[in-house]
Amino acid sequence: MKFVIPARKPFNFLSVVNSHGWRQLAPFSYDEATNTLHHILLLSNGRVIELKLRDGIYGVNVETEKLNRSEKKEVTDIVTWMFGLDLDFSAFYAASRREPKLARAKKLSLGRLLRAPTVFEDVIKTILTTNTLWAATRNMSRKLVDEFGKPLNSVGRVAPNDSEGRIETKSFPTPESIAASNPDYIKEKIRVGYRAPSIYQLAVRVASGQLDLESLKTSDLSTLELRKELMRINGVGPYAAANLLMILGRHDFIPIDSSALTVVSHEWYKGKPVIAKDVEKRFAKWGEYKGLAFWFWDWKYNG
Numbered sequence: 001m002k003f004v005i006p007a008r009k010p011f012n013f014l015s016v017v018n019s020h021g022w023r024q025l026a027p028f029s030y031d032e033a034t035n036t037l038h039h040i041l042l043l044s045n046g047r048v049i050e051l052k053l054r055d056g057i058y059g060v061n062v063e064t065e066k067l068n069r070s071e072k073k074e075v076t077d078i079v080t081w082m083f084g085l086d087l088d089f090s091a092f093y094a095a096s097r098r099e100p101k102l103a104r105a106k107k108l109s110l111g112r113l114l115r116a117p118t119v120f121e122d123v124i125k126t127i128l129t130t131n132t133l134w135a136a137t138r139n140m141s142r143k144l145v146d147e148f149g150k151p152l153n154s155v156g157r158v159a160p161n162d163s164e165g166r167i168e169t170k171s172f173p174t175p176e177s178i179a180a181s182n183p184d185y186i187k188e189k190i191r192v193g194y195r196a197p198s199i200y201q202l203a204v205r206v207a208s209g210q211l212d213l214e215s216l217k218t219s220d221l222s223t224l225e226l227r228k229e230l231m232r233i234n235g236v237g238p239y240a241a242a243n244l245l246m247i248l249g250r251h252d253f254i255p256i257d258s259s260a261l262t263v264v265s266h267e268w269y270k271g272k273p274v275i276a277k278d279v280e281k282r283f284a285k286w287g288e289y290k291g292l293a294f295w296f297w298d299w300k301y302n303g
Contacts, residue, residue, distance in 0.1 A: 001063070001064055001065060001066045001067055002061065002062065002063045003061075003062050003072070003076075004056050004058055004059055004060070004061055004062070005059050005060045005062060005076050005079050005080060005085060006058045006059040006085070007058065007059035007060065007083065007085040007086075008085060008086055008087065008088055010106065010109040011059060011085070011109050011112075012108055012109035012110075013035075013054070013055035013056070013060065013083075014035065014055065015108050015109050015110055015112065016083050016084070016112045016113070016114050017030065017035075017037055017114060019110075019112060019113045019114050019295075020113060020114065021134060021137075022113075022114045022115070022116065022125065023037060023114060024138055025125055025128075025137070025138060025141040025142075026138075026141050026142040026144075026145040026146075026149075026170075026172075027039060027040040027041075027145050027149065027170060027171055027172050034054070035054060035055060036052050036053065036054050037052075037053040037054075038050065038051065038052055038053075039051045039053065039082075039117075040149070040152050040169065040170060040171045040172075041075070041078065041117060041171060042150055042171035042172070042174065043071055043074055043075075044074060045071070046150075047071070048150050048151065048152045048153065048170075048171050049064050049065055049067075049071075049075075049152070050064060050065070050152055051063070051064050051075070051079070052064065053079065059083075059085055060079055060083055060085065062075065062079060078117045081115060081117065081217065082114065082115045082116070082117060083112060083114070083115075084111075084112040084113070084115065084249070087111065087112060087249065089105075089109075089110075089111035089112075089292075091289075092105065092111055092251075092289045092292050093105055093106040093111075095286070095289055096289070096293065099293075100298075101297050101298045102293060102296060102297065102298070103298070104296075104298065105296055110292075110296040111292060111296070113246055113247055113295075115247050116172065117172075118172070118213070118214060119213040119214055119216050119217060119244075119248070120175055120202075120206055120213050120214070121172045122244060122247050123202065123213060123230075123233065123236070123244060124144070124199060124202070125137075125141060126236070126240045126243050126244055126247075127195055127198055127199065127202075127235045127236065127240060128140045128141055128144075128192065128195065129240075129243070130195070130235070130237070130239065130240060139191070140190055140191065140192050140195075143189070143190045143191065144172075144173060144178075144190050144192075144199075145170050145171070145172055145173065146170060147173075147189055147190060148173030148174075148177040148178055148181070149170030149171045149172060149173050149177075150170060150171045150173075150174075150177075151169060151170050152169050152170065152171070173203075174207075175202075175203040175204075175206035175207040176203075176207045177203075178199065178200065178203035178207075179200070179203040179204045179206075179207040179208075181200065182200065183196040183197045183199075183200045184196070186199055186200055195235060197234070198233075198234045198235030199235070201234050202233060202234065202235070211233075216229070216230075216248060217248070219248075223245060223250045223252045223253070223288075224252075226245065226248070226250060227241050227242075227245060227253065230244050230245070238253075238256070239255050239256055239257050240255075241253070242254055242255040242256070242291065243255040245291070246291050246292075246295065250291075251288060251289050251290060251291035251292045252287070252288050252290060252291065253290065253291055254279055254280065254283060254290055254291050254294045255291070256276045256279050256280075260279055260294070261273075261274055261275070261276075261278075261279065262301070263297075263299045263301050264278060264279045264282060266299075266300065266301030267282075267297075267299060267300060267301065268282060279294070
């Protein structure tokens with residue numbers, strides 16, 4: 001089954017796919033040869049399907065197995081969220097028009113960040129990025145999916161091309177599947193270290209209904225209030241909260257980690273050590289677009 005989900009223009013499929021590292025984290029996988037983003041998706045009715053997402057003239061081309069009307073509507077809503085297809089960045093483009101370091105923003109339709117289907121998945125993956133190397137984040141994400149994810153029915157699987165590498169075969173774990181485990185098992189089996197209690201606690205809170213993360217997609221809270229809500233989650237500090245705000249479409253804060261300090265140091269301070277205040281100072285004038293300006297800045301240092 002194939003269909004197209006339209007995007008608000010301007011839209012650039014590859015700019016979203018390459019907006020950050022999510023495409024490398026299970027249950028995403030990406031085929032460079034065909035520019036196809038794969039995702040194993042658990043539908044609300046319990047069915048697990050594989051999505052093949054490609055660039056289209058009007059938006060995102062979707063290829064998957066046959067869906068009924070309600071399933072197609074669910075997939076359409078999810079892919080729209082994942083790619084931010086309904087978002088408008090015209091104000092950001094206007095603000096960045098005279099900044100050489102953001103000259104490519106409108107040309108490449110920059111602004112959208114690839115999202116997971118659920119906020120729960122985005123929070124877990126963000127926690128997995130803290131205080132570690134990217135290779136470890138990828139490994140932890142894959143082990144989490146392999147251990148707690150629901151398997152794809154191979155009968156309904158879209159046949160891969162010969163050029164494709166490993167394609168994931170399980171969906172991202174539900175809160176319930178992780179909550180049925182325990183922190184010690186998660187720490188030992190998934191090798192997530194100190195993050196195990198945070199991951200388990202979050203899963204329990206969401207599974208029990210105590211915390212409704214998905215409501216944050218449409219929250220009318222101010223960015224400051226939303227940030228406070230995010231930082232009430234065990235394992236979410238200033239960096240993780242700013243990262244999640246960006247994913248949720250709030251760009252008032254900058255996700256400042258060691259990488260951010262490094263690029264700012266080389267951009268303006270000749271490689272000398274800098275602190276978070278130095279990063280904030282350099283992008284303060286961008287106001288509500290501060291995070292976007294930082295994220296898509298044309299950095300001279302890429303080491």
